[in-house]
Amino acid sequence: MQTHAPPGAGSTPDRTGALPAESARRIYRDMLTARLLDTEAIALQRQGVFPAYVSLRGQEAAQVASAAALDRDRDFAFPTYREMAVALTLGVDMVGYLASHRALWHGGRYDPIASRFGSINAVVGGPVPHAVGWALGERLRGETGCAIAYFGDGASSQGDVHEALNFAGVFGSPVVFFCQNNRWALSVPNERQIAGGSIAARAAGYGMPGITVDGNDAAAVHNATRSALDRARSGGGPTLIEALTYRLAPHSTSDDTTRYRDRGEEHAWQERDPLPRLGTALEEAGHADTAFFEQIEDGARAAVERIRDGIATAPPPAGSDLFTYVYREPTEELARQQRLWREEVEP
């Protein structure tokens, strides 16, 4: 069984030069901002502000470069719990996003419909069929939006992911299935997860193209996603993209990677960190200089600071929020229970 090793010297060269300079610079900016925000979020967890956090360190290229290919006016992204950099790229209110990690509201405290980025979803594989429904709805209305479903290598084992891929294949729905294969599903490696060794290869069984990309190569990710979106938008149906990447951090702040993987592997992937890789490629292509990097870093730091301040002052949810959103049309019984809460519990 062949699963992905860190792409080494023999792998395809970065094609960053193939990206328009402006796109490459914007992707770099968002990747750097995501990296700094991710680092800040881990610090906030250490300080006790966040009960827990799930880092995406190492997956910035996969997330930002794919999300940057979306049309923010037309498309819709369905995330799991690790797509912070997708949210950032799509312009989601990040204080609202991180409200989930601050444990203020499970799904985050942003409007998923207006943001075109679904609520944070902790059911592995669960949101993938929603992308198919959303995309089908778009086509039924004669509109041109596409859905992108993010999921992990672990999620690829879920029946819902199979059902979603098959539905999309049968309906020809405009969906991009974007699997970030970060090699580990918590403690379980690809070898124990993926029969056959490739998630992308399964696409053939659903009658759609399956693309494997170096998920740490921003240009490759961006171009693959863009082609898949173009194809979907023009009526060509769904595509499955498997972006080979690596989770450099533990699964979550509660995880201990020493129990299941060795440092050597982490170090090897550290060498392929997508962020400096894109930086170098930008420089070599003549798209960036020292002044650019300084300016970008200043901007990213300022953005992170604003978000951190926002988190610090984010109000706790109102107690009545327990009841407010259960139904669109509340029941008398729930109103009774809310009165009970007011009388017996409300501080």
Next chain:
Amino acid sequence: MTEALVGEGRGANGAALVEMTMQQAINRALDTALREDPATLVFGEDVGRLGGVFRVTDGLQAAYGQNRVFDTPLAESGIVGLAVGLAMNGWRPIPELQFDGFAYPAVDQIVNQMARMHYRSRGAASMPITVRLPSFGGIQAPEHHGESLEALFAHVPGLKVVAPSDPNDAYRLLLQSIRSDDPVIYMEPKARYWDRRQVVLDGARAQAADTGGDPIGASRIARPGRHATLVAWGAMVHRCLRVAELAAEDGVDLEVLDLRWLKPIDTDGLAASVSRTRRAVVVHEAPLTAGLGAEVSSLITERVFCDLAAPVQRVTGFDVPYPAGPLEPQYLPTIDRILLAVQRTLEF
């Protein structure tokens, strides 16, 4: 479909009184919904060309086209997941799960996704989904085709659950469910699909609230009586009506309360009936332990304890898997068992 128009222009708003089976009434409600609201979609396994295994969706694809009424691959979780995504994109899905026992593969999408997406998104994503679920037993069906899942779904925050007992309610309650902006599990009593009765078809009503008076959650007195209240839903309502007829021959006057909504439960309606009759027997097909009868019994006890002349009785299925044909009549609450429970409550 053959329908006998037994009266014209009767009822408000030009509503017509038409005799039809429950299966036809559900078909008519779907037809009305598809006609009045272009955002409605009907889909599921075999609902298109075939018209559903019970022919409930017969003719709808021909009338509304393959975009509005369509077959999906055979995967229940995918069907409900599809509905969730469609709802997030502004549609009003009416998925069918072919049989009760095959709702289990969709439980994750129903419970973890559909039921709480509105909550998770703080009201941004509403889920106006009606999951049609042919339910309950009584037709000597194969395994997994006679299950009663109401207690499971009634337990889930964010869901509403309803089970009609006759064609008129089937029509009315389905339109009410579809027009509601919350997710509803609509349980169709298979054993009553061919029951033929009069249905008040509403004319051009479009307002969600305007579905014939009763709000979501309202029960119905199927037969007024003085000596005890039989509480039931779905096909058991008719069994209780039969029990009431038999009891009447012995001078016992039973009230039959058709609960209709299993979430929210009409606590006021229950309390009003039982405080008058002072005795209650709850009848359901589902197994006893942690069945909805326990909830009904508790609600009665909490609300009208001092009016009760006897403990609330439960007549239910046994705590066994739903059995095959020959044992079905011994599993489902029999007329004799209900009469015995009535006797126990009267003699207490």
